[in-house]
Amino acid sequence: MQEFIHLSSWNMLLINFIHIMSAFILGMIIGFERQIRQRTAGLRTNTLVAVGAAIFVSLGVRIYQEMGGTQTPIHIVAYVISGIGFLGAGAIMKEGANISGLNTAATLWGTGAVGACAGAGFLAEAVVAALFVLASNTLLRPVVNQINRLPYREETGEASYMIYVICTENHKSEIREKMIDLLEHSTYPARKVTDHTFGRGDVEMEFTLFATAVLAHEIDRIVDMAETFEGVKQAFWNAKDE
Structure with a gap:
């Protein structure tokens, strides 16, 4: 017992x-x-x-x-x-x-x-x-x-950053390579690149960056440079909070 x-x-x-x-x-x-x-x-x-x-x-x-x-x-x-x-x-x-x-x-x-x-x-x-x-x-x-x-500051926040480039179909490959090189040299390498048809004869390419925090003026500079490439009709960027 x-x-x-x-x-x-x-x-x-x-x-x-x-x-x-x-x-x-x-x-x-x-x-x-x-x-x-x-x-x-x-x-x-x-x-x-x-x-x-x-x-x-x-x-x-x-x-x-x-x-x-x-x-x-x-x-x-x-x-x-x-x-x-x-x-x-x-x-x-x-x-x-x-x-x-x-x-x-x-x-x-x-x-x-x-x-x-x-x-x-x-x-x-x-x-x-x-x-x-x-x-x-x-x-x-x-x-x-x-x-x-405190007000939100883009340079200290964390988000997913995408750069969009709208160009002609004929210049797609050339612009893709130029953008990848540009992002690499700007220390904002692309994690993923996707594209889809945009209107008639145009393509929109989306470059998703590895960075989760960026300096807005540096991204603006990259976009301005992208718009100087032959065949580019428009370039812009946006951020999505994670």
Whole structure:
């Protein structure tokens, strides 16, 4: 019967209680901040994630200490991380090009780490981890808002840049080679070149650049040079935010 029932000493039970209670309190503090901001994962969810992680890690430590085996507490922590990763994925929502819930998923991940520290008995580390999770969600918020209010600058932004050249069908091959050479020498090499019929007897070539950030005046210079090539009727460029 003793093989199937493991009775803990009062001392060990108290230690586990302190570990899990620490995870409960720290998870509750993180969740409280999330609940105030009306996030999907609020008070209860973050508390449960922290407590669950603490229970699993604490259980792994006890099993390894009392029964041995190949599954060390490190393995248990790895499984907890994977499990919370799936939980976080459920909080991420995608609507068209818009993605929401990334911060919620990251917070759950951080809360799980706090619980894992508490479950392993590293209470001071758990407190420090909780403080940094809270700081990420509170102290960095004004910084993010301030950055988002700044005007968009093309030279510092990241996007897909395309140069379009409309030319006659007879000059297509020659202009393609000239444009590739021009872009290479301008340090904006083309990642992809596509073309399609444009009107009667004309072709529009699209040069997609490797660069994700460019200087607008340099691209303007390339376009101006392209318009001097024989057979080119028009050249222009645009950018698409990634």
